[in-house]
Amino acid sequence: MSKSLCWIAAAALLVLLCGATTATKVGDVAPDFARADLAGRPVHLADYRGKLVLLNFWATWCAPCRKEMPLFSMWQRDYGAQGLQIVGVSMDDDVTSVKQLLAQRPVQYPIVMGDAKLGAQFGGVLGLPLSFLIDAQGRIVARYQGESDLARMEAKLKELLPRQRQ
Amino acid sequence: MMQPAITLQSCKLFSASVAVWILMVAMYPALAETRPAASVPPADLIQPADFAASLKSSSVPKPLILQVGFRTMYDQSHIPGSDYAGPGNMPAGLQVLSDRVSALPKETAIVIYCGCCPWSSCPNIAAAYDKLYGLGFTKVKVLYIADNFGTDWVDKGYPATKDHGLHTDTSR
Numbered sequence: 001m002s003k004s005l006c007w008i009a010a011a012a013l014l015v016l017l018c019g020a021t022t023a024t025k026v027g028d029v030a031p032d033f034a035r036a037d038l039a040g041r042p043v044h045l046a047d048y049r050g051k052l053v054l055l056n057f058w059a060t061w062c063a064p065c066r067k068e069m070p071l072f073s074m075w076q077r078d079y080g081a082q083g084l085q086i087v088g089v090s091m092d093d094d095v096t097s098v099k100q101l102l103a104q105r106p107v108q109y110p111i112v113m114g115d116a117k118l119g120a121q122f123g124g125v126l127g128l129p130l131s132f133l134i135d136a137q138g139r140i141v142a143r144y145q146g147e148s149d150l151a152r153m154e155a156k157l158k159e160l161l162p163r164q165r166q
Numbered sequence: 167m168m169q170p171a172i173t174l175q176s177c178k179l180f181s182a183s184v185a186v187w188i189l190m191v192a193m194y195p196a197l198a199e200t201r202p203a204a205s206v207p208p209a210d211l212i213q214p215a216d217f218a219a220s221l222k223s224s225s226v227p228k229p230l231i232l233q234v235g236f237r238t239m240y241d242q243s244h245i246p247g248s249d250y251a252g253p254g255n256m257p258a259g260l261q262v263l264s265d266r267v268s269a270l271p272k273e274t275a276i277v278i279y280c281g282c283c284p285w286s287s288c289p290n291i292a293a294a295y296d297k298l299y300g301l302g303f304t305k306v307k308v309l310y311i312a313d314n315f316g317t318d319w320v321d322k323g324y325p326a327t328k329d330h331g332l333h334t335d336t337s338r
Contacts, residue, residue, distance in 0.1 A: 059282075061236065061255055061282070061289050062282065065283075091238045091239070092236075115238060116238055116241035119238065124243055125239075125316075126314055126315045127284075127313060127315055127316045128282060128314070129283075145316075146313050147287075
């Protein structure tokens, strides 16, 4: 009995370790997560299956991130009807500065607070900005680290929209 | 006769702009002007490959290594043996840094690093460097991380860990 328990514990530990160290790369299914946004509404990544998701890790202290956000907000407005859903994950240590920034510069997509655990799920968010483009089947189709060419990102995104403009 | 009126109007406009800016900075500290990382003298920069090699070497004395960026980043991955002492862009973070080094001799070799974002955008490193020099430390080096800690350190296979809370020896 105790031997069986040891095996179960070892297997559980292995699963935990594997989960914690899985690197997330293009072609992988995006790890699922569920968090409340800043207004308390639930945000569950799996609920966006069928949409093209731009998952953007950012922080208030990251100047290139702040530069991207107004554009992302415009994309949400312009391409939302064609199946785009942008989700922002703030990696700030504290929610106060996030709320202050968004009060001044609101965006048209949900923002949730991230942490080391969520970062680890995505292979480690060890530098910002970092964005993942996730297709309608939940698969990662592009990864953008650092200051990206936003025109190229938009072109890729338009190409992958689930519903093309008539 | 028009000149004084224009000047008065300009003064009012300027005062209003300054007031708005002060209000914005007070409400949102990240907008405050931060000294760019490029202001750190090149002679005080250390390249990742060189630093990783020195960490491997048993003949090179180990400096005190401090991560002066953000806690969420440190918790995910950091250089083994490094302590968290930030963030450098906030007065509270600089106080953590001051407290961490307060009992140390001024000639202590210290290496600080961040890697939160591209070097040109790092809000922490120059402030932390200035703070340490202001406190009288004379052997401060800055790890030059061009893009971010993941790309320039972890992905290169240099030593990194998630463990923390083990380095409480404040004599170094």
